[in-house]
Amino acid sequence: MEKLVPSPLIQALKKHKYNMVGIHSAVKRCKWFYEALTTGRSCYKQKFYGINSHQCIQMSPTLFYCTQQCLFCWRAQNRDLQITWDEMKLPRWDPPEKIVDGILKAQERILTGYKANPKANPRKFREALRPKHVAISLTGEPTLYEPLGELLRILHARGMTSFLVTNGTLPQKLANMGVEPTQLYVSVCAPNEQVFRCVCRPQIPEAWARLNETLSLLPSFRCPTVIRSTLVRGKNMECASDYAKLIAKAKPTYIETKAYMHVGFSGLRLGFDNMPSHKEVLDFAKDLSEKTGYKVIDESEDSRVVLLSKRERPLRFGSD
Ligand code: SF4
Numbered sequence: 272m273e274k275l276v277p278s279p280l281i282q283a284l285k286k287h288k289y290n291m292v293g294i295h296s297a298v299k300r301c302k303w304f305y306e307a308l309t310t311g312r313s314c315y316k317q318k319f320y321g322i323n324s325h326q327c328i329q330m331s332p333t334l335f336y337c338t339q340q341c342l343f344c345w346r347a348q349n350r351d352l353q354i355t356w357d358e359m360k361l362p363r364w365d366p367p368e369k370i371v372d373g374i375l376k377a378q379e380r381i382l383t384g385y386k387a388n389p390k391a392n393p394r395k396f397r398e399a400l401r402p403k404h405v406a407i408s409l410t411g412e413p414t415l416y417e418p419l420g421e422l423l424r425i426l427h428a429r430g431m432t433s434f435l436v437t438n439g440t441l442p443q444k445l446a447n448m449g450v451e452p453t454q455l456y457v458s459v460c461a462p463n464e465q466v467f468r469c470v471c472r473p474q475i476p477e478a479w480a481r482l483n484e485t486l487s488l489l490p491s492f493r494c495p496t497v498i499r500s501t502l503v504r505g506k507n508m509e510c511a512s513d514y515a516k517l518i519a520k521a522k523p524t525y526i527e528t529k530a531y532m533h534v535g536f537s538g539l540r541l542g543f544d545n546m547p548s549h550k551e552v553l554d555f556a557k558d559l560s561e562k563t564g565y566k567v568i569d570e571s572e573d574s575r576v577v578l579l580s581k582r583e584r585p586l587r588f589g590s591d
């Protein structure tokens with residue numbers, strides 16, 4: 272890995288508790304994994320979709336690589352740390368089988384730290400030894416990983432569900448995956464091209480047109496689809512009608528509006544003031560609801576996220 276990206280970057284990521292897997296993937300313990308094991312609290316995806324937080328692996332197959340440099344991203348970006356590397360230069364790929372084995376081992380190592388923790392719930396600890404879900408959402412753009420479809424196939428064959436989050440700038444990759452995730456997220460974090468350029472800072476030409484192509488593709492997916500908007504106060508919380516037009520094109524099963532959180536490397540680019548309150552996110556969601564016809568059906572104040580849906584109730588995948 273050191274040969275592909277500068278080693279100070281690897282050290283910085285390790286300090287941020289990224290567990291490297293192979294040459295371009297990583298697992299990071301999610302805050303909610305810890306909470307679920309030690310306090311019984313769980314993430315909003317458990318609340319909305321039944322995904323058990325303590326049986327979830329948060330990972331990325333493209334830790335250092337992305338087609339955008341979103342202001343709000345918690346990923347270390349080129350130049351953030353005065354370290355430069357080519358975020359678009361794809362390395363040689365680890366085979367998907369190796370990545371799946373590697374993330375399971377990394378999760379096991381993370382869990383070992385809880386064995387002697389008196390706060391850890393013993394039943395949940397035992398269950399956590401058998402992960403049931405993989406959130407491909409940690410950082411980076413996963414569709415840059417060529418064998419992504421095969422990775423999904425292996426995860427599903429091993430009895431795990433998958434939620435895949437993409438920025439939608441590589442529509443052809445998405446269209447040709449061959450295997451669908453259990454649930455597909457497309458990030459839409461700007462109502463129009465001008466805001467998109469400022470907030471999502473694309474690194475490839477015609478990224479806005481490509482995102483729109485992905486939105487047009489979305490209705491062809493059989494799995495539930497989600498438009499996820501990370502809302503940044505003072506940056507992209509205007510023009511709900513324009514967001515509504517994008518949503519009309521994509522016809523997603525759900526919309527999630529979520530507050531930007533001042534965490535990770537985003538702290539180098541944005542301030543605490545850019546985090547909207549839960550009420551601001553809810554107000555925005557209600558406005559969107561009026562303009563799209565989607566209903567506000569759930570929310571999580573802890574994560575400052577609101578779920579809008581065409582369905583009365585979301586589909587649930589876990590066993591909780
Ligand atoms: S679904 Fe997301 S928030 Fe919930 S435990 Fe997994 S990684 Fe964390």
Ligand code: SF4
Nearest residue numbers: 337339341344411438
């Ligand atoms: S698309 Fe995702 S990984 Fe890429 S810069 Fe934006 S938030 Fe970060």
